[in-house]
Amino acid sequence: MTPLLRLDHISKSFGPTAAVHDLSLDLHAGEILALIGPSGCGKTTTLRLIAGFEVPGSGQILRAGQPITALPPERRGIGIVFQDYALFPHLSVAQNILFGAPDADLAALCALVGLTGLEQRFPDQLSGGQQQRVALARTLAVKPDIILLDEPFSNLDASLRQRARAEMRRLLKETGCAILLVTHDQEEALGFADRVAVMQAGRLHQIDTARAVYDHPISAIAARALGPVMLIDGIADGDACATPLGPCRLASPAQGPVTLALRPHHILPDPNGTPARLITSTFAGGQCHHSLQVADIDLQMTLSAAYPLPDPLFIALDQMHRFSPLSPDQYQGN
Numbered sequence: 611m612t613p614l615l616r617l618d619h620i621s622k623s624f625g626p627t628a629a630v631h632d633l634s635l636d637l638h639a640g641e642i643l644a645l646i647g648p649s650g651c652g653k654t655t656t657l658r659l660i661a662g663f664e665v666p667g668s669g670q671i672l673r674a675g676q677p678i679t680a681l682p683p684e685r686r687g688i689g690i691v692f693q694d695y696a697l698f699p700h701l702s703v704a705q706n707i708l709f710g711a712p713d714a715d716l717a718a719l720c721a722l723v724g725l726t727g728l729e730q731r732f733p734d735q736l737s738g739g740q741q742q743r744v745a746l747a748r749t750l751a752v753k754p755d756i757i758l759l760d761e762p763f764s765n766l767d768a769s770l771r772q773r774a775r776a777e778m779r780r781l782l783k784e785t786g787c788a789i790l791l792v793t794h795d796q797e798e799a800l801g802f803a804d805r806v807a808v809m810q811a812g813r814l815h816q817i818d819t820a821r822a823v824y825d826h827p828i829s830a831i832a833a834r835a836l837g838p839v840m841l842i843d844g845i846a847d848g849d850a851c852a853t854p855l856g857p858c859r860l861a862s863p864a865q866g867p868v869t870l871a872l873r874p875h876h877i878l879p880d881p882n883g884t885p886a887r888l889i890t891s892t893f894a895g896g897q898c899h900h901s902l903q904v905a906d907i908d909l910q911m912t913l914s915a916a917y918p919l920p921d922p923l924f925i926a927l928d929q930m931h932r933f934s935p936l937s938p939d940q941y942q943g944n
């Protein structure tokens with residue numbers, strides 16, 4: 611199936627800085643793809659190249675199979691919701707929404723994004739979440755089938771952000787648009803996106819479902835992009851692996867030395883496990899984060915706060931999880 615959007619070997623440099631290097635990726639109809647990665651890895655430049663605010667040094671951008679690399683932004687049929695929403699302060703909600711599409715169905719758009727009754731307000735009379743929905747309605751009014759979101763939830767406080775994300779995901783899935791989202795927020799990438807693309811130094815590092823990248827990162831870079839991680843050395847023998855924290859199971863057979871990426875929830879108390887020393891416990895609502903030491907290895911373990919921590923403490927690795935060894939040349943030095 612022809613992807614709705616294809617980046618085909620795109621590169622873009624600013625002077626000596628290669629902001630994006632030989633980047634290829636596909637975005638399919640109805641899909642939400644999150645671009646994540648450390649600051650400066652080229653996420654915003656990628657979004658700006660797709661929108662047409664930057665011109666690639668090489669490579670092509672295709673929309674439903676047709677090249678759009680040379681088209682100006684307004685002829686690409688791509689909607690953009692910026693981080694600051696970029697609403698016109700002197701225009702009402704209705705005027706903002708209809709700005710680029712005067713004939714759009716205002717009532718239907720307001721109903722869709724939950725702004726009914728607020729049409730005559732001005733942006734400074736709205737909450738952050740309402741402003742975000744105006745920006746989204748304004749983008750949807752021009753009926754784009756691709757929408758670019760640049761950190762759209764970063765201005766919302768934590769409780770509102772979670773609701774806004776869920777609401778926006780539902781809305782976007784209803785419209786069937788394809789979404790490319792830039793985010794720094796690991797939770798957002800995991801909970802909002804269908805697939806995540808981890809970028810590193812302008813290149814695509816790993817692209818897969820959020821769950822696959824979280825559970826089976828190919829490298830420490832990809833693992834860290836989606837949450838806290840610990841690197842542990844082990845010796846593999848088929849799908850079994852011996853580690854200083856006890857045995858674990860591998861996702862695919864290997865032989866000899868391997869490095870595994872552990873998440874804090876992969877470590878569990880186990881009376882038959884390895885002795886561990888509790889350093890600190892931090893209460894975090896439903897969960898507790900425990901800092902531990904096993905021999906000279908520092909570890910983080912996250913458990914339900916309701917779980918009483920045994921004393922003395924013995925730990926083991928989650929036997930339900932299948933660990934994927936990191937490829938050696940990708941974790942060294944990172």
Ligand SMILES: Nc1ncnc2c1ncn2[C@@H]1O[C@H](COP(=O)(O)OP(=O)(O)OP(=O)(O)O)[C@@H](O)[C@H]1O
Binds near residue numbers: 627651656
């Ligand atoms: N207009 C520009 N002129 C010169 N260098 C630029 C320009 N825009 C981006 N860069 C450089 O290109 C690289 C990629 O920047 P980009 O903004 O795409 O990264 P990012 O992943 O979005 O970062 P952040 O997460 O901090 O927003 C950085 O090294 C940046 O300094």
